[in-house]
Amino acid sequence: MATQTKSQVQAAFFQTLKKAYSFYTGGFVAFVILLAIAEQMGLPRKWIGYIFLFATVGLYAGIGILSRTADIAEYYVAGRRVPAFFNGMATGADWMSAASFIGMAGTLYLTGYFGLAFVLGWTGGYCLVALFLAPYLRKFGQFTIPDFLGARYGGHIPRFVGILAAILCSFTYVVAQIYGVGLVTTRLVDVPFEVGVFLGLGGILVCSFLGGMRAVTWTQVAQYIVLIVAYMIPVIWLSVKHTGVPIPHVVYGKVLEKVTAREAELIKDPKELEVRKIFAERSAAAKEKLKDVPKAYQADKAAATNRLADLKAQNAPSEQIKAAEGAIPASVDAAKAAYARDAGLAARSGPPLRHAEAFPGKDDQARDINRKNFLALILCLMVGTAALPHILMRYYTTPSVKEARQSVTWSLFFIFLLYFTAPALAVLAKFDVYTLLVGSEFSKLPAWVAAWQKVDATLLSITDINKDGIVQLAEIVIGGDIIVLATPEIAGLPYVISGLVAAGGLAAALSTADGLLLTIANALSHDLYYKMIDPHASTQKRVTISKVLLLVVALIAAWVASQKPADILFLVSAAFSLAAAGFFPALTLGIFWKRANKWGATLGMLAGVGITFYYMAMTQPWLRRVFGVQSSIADNTWWDINPISAGIFGIPLGFVVIIVVSLLTAAPDKETQELVDHVRYPHLRGDIDTQAT
Amino acid sequence: MQLSQRHQEYWNKNLVMTTVLMVIWVFVTFVIGYYARDVFSFNFFGWPFAFWIGAQGGLAIYVVLIGVYAWYMGKLDKEYDVAEGDE
Numbered sequence: 001m002a003t004q005t006k007s008q009v010q011a012a013f014f015q016t017l018k019k020a021y022s023f024y025t026g027g028f029v030a031f032v033i034l035l036a037i038a039e040q041m042g043l044p045r046k047w048i049g050y051i052f053l054f055a056t057v058g059l060y061a062g063i064g065i066l067s068r069t070a071d072i073a074e075y076y077v078a079g080r081r082v083p084a085f086f087n088g089m090a091t092g093a094d095w096m097s098a099a100s101f102i103g104m105a106g107t108l109y110l111t112g113y114f115g116l117a118f119v120l121g122w123t124g125g126y127c128l129v130a131l132f133l134a135p136y137l138r139k140f141g142q143f144t145i146p147d148f149l150g151a152r153y154g155g156h157i158p159r160f161v162g163i164l165a166a167i168l169c170s171f172t173y174v175v176a177q178i179y180g181v182g183l184v185t186t187r188l189v190d191v192p193f194e195v196g197v198f199l200g201l202g203g204i205l206v207c208s209f210l211g212g213m214r215a216v217t218w219t220q221v222a223q224y225i226v227l228i229v230a231y232m233i234p235v236i237w238l239s240v241k242h243t244g245v246p247i248p249h250v251v252y253g254k255v256l257e258k259v260t261a262r263e264a265e266l267i268k269d270p271k272e273l274e275v276r277k278i279f280a281e282r283s284a285a286a287k288e289k290l291k292d293v294p295k296a297y298q299a300d301k302a303a304a305t306n307r308l309a310d311l312k313a314q315n316a317p318s319e320q321i322k323a324a325e326g327a328i329p330a331s332v333d334a335a336k337a338a339y340a341r342d343a344g345l346a347a348r349s350g351p352p353l354r355h356a357e358a359f360p361g362k363d364d365q366a367r368d369i370n371r372k373n374f375l376a377l378i379l380c381l382m383v384g385t386a387a388l389p390h391i392l393m394r395y396y397t398t399p400s401v402k403e404a405r406q407s408v409t410w411s412l413f414f415i416f417l418l419y420f421t422a423p424a425l426a427v428l429a430k431f432d433v434y435t436l437l438v439g440s441e442f443s444k445l446p447a448w449v450a451a452w453q454k455v456d457a458t459l460l461s462i463t464d465i466n467k468d469g470i471v472q473l474a475e476i477v478i479g480g481d482i483i484v485l486a487t488p489e490i491a492g493l494p495y496v497i498s499g500l501v502a503a504g505g506l507a508a509a510l511s512t513a514d515g516l517l518l519t520i521a522n523a524l525s526h527d528l529y530y531k532m533i534d535p536h537a538s539t540q541k542r543v544t545i546s547k548v549l550l551l552v553v554a555l556i557a558a559w560v561a562s563q564k565p566a567d568i569l570f571l572v573s574a575a576f577s578l579a580a581a582g583f584f585p586a587l588t589l590g591i592f593w594k595r596a597n598k599w600g601a602t603l604g605m606l607a608g609v610g611i612t613f614y615y616m617a618m619t620q621p622w623l624r625r626v627f628g629v630q631s632s633i634a635d636n637t638w639w640d641i642n643p644i645s646a647g648i649f650g651i652p653l654g655f656v657v658i659i660v661v662s663l664l665t666a667a668p669d670k671e672t673q674e675l676v677d678h679v680r681y682p683h684l685r686g687d688i689d690t691q692a693t
Numbered sequence: 694m695q696l697s698q699r700h701q702e703y704w705n706k707n708l709v710m711t712t713v714l715m716v717i718w719v720f721v722t723f724v725i726g727y728y729a730r731d732v733f734s735f736n737f738f739g740w741p742f743a744f745w746i747g748a749q750g751g752l753a754i755y756v757v758l759i760g761v762y763a764w765y766m767g768k769l770d771k772e773y774d775v776a777e778g779d780e
Contacts, residue, residue, distance in 0.1 A: 371730075375726050412755060684775065
């Protein structure tokens with residue numbers, strides 16, 4: 001070994017990994033095929049769910065146990081020897097969360113062109129990672145993102161602001177992942193949500209707790225393979241079914257044309273118009289009642305009571321009488337809630353969205369607002385992607401700057417595989433719904449409709465509004481999450497594929513949760529404890545503290561997730577805007593502008609996060625309630641920007657504040673300027689060494 | 694340490710390349726996005742062009758952009774003798 005160079009050792013390591021993961025992929029495919037055969041031979045569905053859950057989580061736990069470590073460089077950065085290719089895969093799994101795997105195709109289904117903002121934003125951000133951050137952070141070569149802020153800007157204040165921002169965005173994000181884990185586990189095996197959350201938590205903890213970054217990396221590679229296989233199989237199947245070609249990406253343009261033609265029919269269809277009119281009328285009536293709730297309540301109560309008496313007098317069937325009893329409003333409050341719900345039906349009285357149309361709107365002004373928000377959202381998601389600490393941290397784990405650059409390419413390639421499939425899935429699923437479901441008879445609905453309606457009515461509900469016995473598009477309410485989860489059933493695939501898709505969703509949520517928990521625990525143990533409180537702590541003590549903190553953070557996150565907090569999706573998107581405004585200006589200027597100094601960076605980060613948060617608090621309904629904001633939303637919006645894209649104000653302000661304050665205060669010392677030169681060049685002769693070991 | 698003329702040249706070339714790639718990035722994302730309704734709404738194998746860019750083409754271009762950068766910088770490292778050694 002001693003005579004081998006670093007690159008030879010690394011090449012041998014790469015070969016070993018390649019062999020191990022090829023073997024693993026083959027084994028996984030064989031496992032799925034065996035289960036499929038067992039299903040044909042009569043293995044009950046419930047068993048398939050259990051086998052998938054325990055086999056995959058057991059596997060991840062096994063990798064975690066094999067990779068256990070107490071070595072500090074192994075624990076924080078996987079020993080800095082993860083080859084570019086595998087780091088790319090691990091980053092892919094780290095990046096793609098439950099929202100990407102389950103939610104993305106659904107968002108595209110529901111919002112059409114607008115949903116592409118997520119596809120573009122969550123991939124294009126990697127260009128910023130590659131060009132502005134990854135190679136430089138790798139050269140710097142420490143353990144965390146606050147490490148860089150601390151070293152570049154000097155002193156504890158920038159580091160501390162960095163710790164706060166890292167925890168703020170990672171924690172909201174991890175809660176959403178654990179929530180996703182609970183959701184999938186509940187679907188896969190029939191347990192209560194809270195039990196699902198803690199079952200999944202076990203799977204997360206064996207990995208990150210025992211082996212830190214090292215275990216998380218190798219598990220994430222395994223999870224990526226599971227999730228990409230699970231995502232592709234149903235889409236390819238659907239594509240073969242509709243077009244006869246197994247590569248959906250090439251051919252779904254033709255399907256999109258058919259969907260567009262079908263939309264034009266459905267927009268004018270008299271039966272559709274009839275249903276939409278019923279909704280409009282109901283909504284108008286409810287709005288009228290909302291003007292004087294007590295009066296409407298009295299009138300409705302009297303009418304319903306009379307009807308009940310009539311039915312009883314006629315000796316009507318018992319279910320009719322029961323229904324009439326249920327129709328009597330219980331209290332003024334109950335009546336008010338029902339009116340408010342009905343008033344909301346106005347949303348269903350509009351024509352269906354044209355999937356391929358960019359920026360729909362009733363007039364030029366509405367279209368313009370739509371476009372502005374589309375572009376602003378893309379920017380926030382992109383810059384946010386390039387500022388999320390759990391992703392940036394991954395580029396500390398490659399053996400060299402060169403591999404860090406290549407690794408970003410591989411990361412985006414592996415992410416791209418899923419992201420360019422999601423729009424195809426959305427269109428194919430839409431085609432099925434528009435042509436097979438719409439126009440079918442209520443008495444002959446496929447079995448999966450009833451099954452999903454039973455699971456959760458917000459995911460799918462079809463009611464015969466105009467009582468013609470035929471399904472109209474306006475009569476279908478569909479939740480985004482169902483698109484991925486129910487595709488195997490919509491396409492008529494065996495149940496084992498449904499199990500596989502759920503296992504894929506679980507892999508996506510678990511892998512992201514692992515990376516996030518590690519980021520938070522490291523920010524606390526490494527940055528806060530070791531760098532700021534006790535710089536003399538032994539390495540043994542640092543790893544132990546990190547593990548304990550990981551456990552504590554995980555339990556708190558699981559507890560928050562089990563409370564099912566409202567607006568969890570908003571919180572996740574908010575994390576992007578906050579990270580974008582908080583980190584991106586300070587990190588990039590730290591590398592590209594030597595003059596940026598401590599006070600500029602500190603105030604810039606605070607100003608960026610501050611204004612982003614302020615705008616959200618003033619315009620987002622849930623936050624407005626939390627902070628008791630009274631003034632109207634319309635008065636508080638700036639240029640009609642949605643709260644989700646609040647980073648659009650925070651990012652430029654962050655840059656401006658850093659530049660102005662830096663120029664007003666003293667330039668950073670010579671050492672700091674040399675640090676900047678140091679990170680800019682992969683290798684300088686006679687240079688300082690900042691790498692932490 | 695003192696940086697040489699060559700080092701400065703390396704950094705400038707890096708900045709030029711970064712700028713060029715960012716211009717393409719801005720065009721693909723924001724220019725095509727801005728004119729999605731008018732200029733870029735022509736039919737492209739069934740997709741409206743802007744839709745196709747948002748769903749597939751743009752992502753592929755991003756992958757290529759990063760790949761080109763990694764390749765170019767790897768070459769530049771060697772040319773300017775700042776590549777990492779094999780210790």
